[in-house]
Amino acid sequence: MISQKTRYGFRALLYLARSQGPIAIGTIAAKEKISLKFLELVMIELKRHRLVTSRRGKLGGYELARPADQISYADVIRALDGPLALVPCASVTAYRRCRDCYEPKHCARRRVLIEVRDSTAAILERRHLLDFIDVLTPIEG
Numbered sequence: 128m129i130s131q132k133t134r135y136g137f138r139a140l141l142y143l144a145r146s147q148g149p150i151a152i153g154t155i156a157a158k159e160k161i162s163l164k165f166l167e168l169v170m171i172e173l174k175r176h177r178l179v180t181s182r183r184g185k186l187g188g189y190e191l192a193r194p195a196d197q198i199s200y201a202d203v204i205r206a207l208d209g210p211l212a213l214v215p216c217a218s219v220t221a222y223r224r225c226r227d228c229y230e231p232k233h234c235a236r237r238r239v240l241i242e243v244r245d246s247t248a249a250i251l252e253r254r255h256l257l258d259f260i261d262v263l264t265p266i267e268g
Contacts, residue, residue: 130208133204133207133208135169136206138159139166139173141259142155144256149186149190150188152188174189179192191256196256200254200255211247211248216237217237
């Protein structure tokens with residue numbers, strides 16, 4: 128299950144994908160009905176993971192760090208929620224042996240959860256922000 132932080136991250140990123148130029152965080156928060164304080168935390172994480180950039184000043188704000196067709200759903204989930212794997216021993220990016228596992232190489236649970244992770248990653252990596260822009264209302268102005 129994805130967190131509320133990730134849900135808000137998707138909403139903010141899709142808003143930016145439909146916009147031209149940098150957008151003030153207050154505008155995103157108001158239009159997407161997200162708490163400004165919470166959105167600030169989300170945007171800091173997205174910036175740290177190089178999914179957005181920011182500019183200061185009167186004409187500043189946030190914008191996508193790369194085109195919407197190059198930001199996958201997997202990128203967003205990993206940035207805000209961490210690895211896609213359900214358990215650490217099935218993770219590619221954050222592997223850690225489970226406490227109760229005696230032999231990871233022969234663990235049936237791990238093999239199934241690696242298959243789940245691989246299938247999930249395949250779907251999320253081939254879906255990008257751009258895939259969902261046309262189903263949303265364009266931003267005026």
